[in-house]
Amino acid sequence: MQYEELIQLLKTTDDVQEIDKHREEIAEWLPGVRTMFEYDQKNAAHQYDLWMHCVHTVVGMPRNLEDDMLYLAALLHDIGKPDCQVKGKRPDDKDMHYYGHPLRSREIVETEVIPFLLEKGADLSEEDRKRLIYYVEHHDDRMSLRLKHVREHMNIPVTFETFQKLMLLEVSDALAHVQIPVVAERVQICSALAGEEGRKLYKQL
Numbered sequence: 001m002q003y004e005e006l007i008q009l010l011k012t013t014d015d016v017q018e019i020d021k022h023r024e025e026i027a028e029w030l031p032g033v034r035t036m037f038e039y040d041q042k043n044a045a046h047q048y049d050l051w052m053h054c055v056h057t058v059v060g061m062p063r064n065l066e067d068d069m070l071y072l073a074a075l076l077h078d079i080g081k082p083d084c085q086v087k088g089k090r091p092d093d094k095d096m097h098y099y100g101h102p103l104r105s106r107e108i109v110e111t112e113v114i115p116f117l118l119e120k121g122a123d124l125s126e127e128d129r130k131r132l133i134y135y136v137e138h139h140d141d142r143m144s145l146r147l148k149h150v151r152e153h154m155n156i157p158v159t160f161e162t163f164q165k166l167m168l169l170e171v172s173d174a175l176a177h178v179q180i181p182v183v184a185e186r187v188q189i190c191s192a193l194a195g196e197e198g199r200k201l202y203k204q205l
Contacts, residue, residue: 001025001028029116029117031116036054039082042095042096043096055075069135073139077102077173079113102140105139139169139173141170142186153166164199167191168190171194
């Protein structure tokens with residue numbers, strides 16, 4: 001599999017099993033993903049192992065958007081989770097938790113994945129790399145329909161279009177969870193920010 005074929009697979013395929021059957025070929029380009037294979041998240045909000053959660057996130061994205069980095073980010077957004085697993089603090093909390101995993105995922109993508117891709121000849125511009133890192137680092141940001149959250153992202157800075165693509169990633173990530181109330185609320189908020197509601201807030205900046 002060539003890099004361009006990997007990107008096309010992620011951008012066009014709407015079948016999680018089709019992507020999964022290429023997992024070993026994908027791992028040749030993204031060796032860090034092997035840590036996600038069969039990784040039990042041990043959390044009630046998750047019905048899939050870590051790898052399949054990320055594959056579902058990829059497939060849940062709108063197909064064939066121009067930004068290739070969005071699909072790579074969907075696959076890699078939780079790659080840091082195995083390094084962040086901790087038990088809950090309450091005795092009655094049976095779930096494992098992953099505090100700080102977006103930053104750990106960003107670190108892996110920035111220091112391991114991107115250099116490896118470049119070494120193998122992938123055509124990644126500096127802007128591509130910045131967007132990929134942004135999507136991974138901020139994929140789990142808690143959002144609301146308040147102006148301050150849009151303003152915070154504009155101060156990073158990114159374009160408003162890139163921010164709205166991040167919201168699409170957040171929606172797809174959330175939909176790959178069990179739809180408990182807090183997750184369903186995240187879907188609703190980020191869907192609104194990815195659409196006209198987000199644009200109305202942006203115009204108030």
